[in-house]
Amino acid sequence: MRCDQASEMMSARLDARLDGTHMALLEEHLATCNACLAQWRRMQALDGLLASAPMVRAPLRLRALVLARLERRERTRRAIIGSTTLVLGTVTLALLALAPAAFNLLSATGIAPALISGGPETLVQLLALLGAIGRTLLVLAERLAVPLALLSLCGLATAAALNSLWIGAVRRLSAAR
């Protein structure tokens, strides 16, 4: 038997994974190889050292800390859902408030009656008009890309700031309770 094979068998023996035949082979090798015998004794010493080390007990506060963190996370989640709902609600209300005004504008300019009374031709013309508006907007966007990006960033920053204020307010209210 080679020494590297004997070394693997030593590990298997420590894990009680060596059958009788291989155990006998290992012992036979150890009886004739001083280097492997020395390694086996070192491995046994190591095994004894590790096996004698007890399980380390968890601190008593661990459960309370875990549950407190879970509770905090749950509060934050509720605050985020609350603020998102608030923002969506506000946007919906704004759209609903603007809808009659938009319809009045379309009526005043004659677009709404034309849409209602006109046939497919009106629809085609309207689509052509929308296409023209779209192209104009694209040209404008090319020119105004940088200012628009800045404006969007400002909008995002404002939304984020409002969101943080809302989350902070909810946290303070929860903590006060």
Added chain:
Amino acid sequence: MTDETEEIRMAQAGDQSAFGHLVTAYQTPVYNLAYRMLGNAAEAEEAAQEAFLRAYTSLRSYDPQRPFRSWLLSITSHYCIDRLRRRRLTWLSLDDEESVEPKRLASDCPDPETVVAQKEREARIQQLLATLSPTDRATVTLRYWYDCSYEEIAETLHLTVSAVKSRLHRARCALAETVEGEMNYAL
């Protein structure tokens, strides 16, 4: 249905109190694994908390056919392995060890000499473990402190059984080289 299965089901439904019972039942195995992996009490406490939070978040994906302990230890060991890989310095100094001494489950013996001997042995074990790679460290810890079979270690660490066998052998050879003295064990 066992109490634990029921608690797991309730925790999956969002019952934090049921999850609290699971934390109580498994806090020592989880904490001990984190301590053996990371080498100090403060980090182990933080890691154990994080492992439980991750377990709570992933509870819906838990397969009840699998032992809960094995699933939980898998989350803990992977978290600790990631943490160790992020860490530049893995060596635990004796001073650090003494500053945050954890409690042992075995004897609460007040004998000062025994306490000193236990502390020295503990420090030595942690120094030995710190010389191993994170995955080898997890393999050795699961083998010695949890009495896991090769198959259980393989499942916990997402390795093959032969990889577990060779990692254990390699780790033992490396550790045995550094172990001095204590040659009184008979063949």
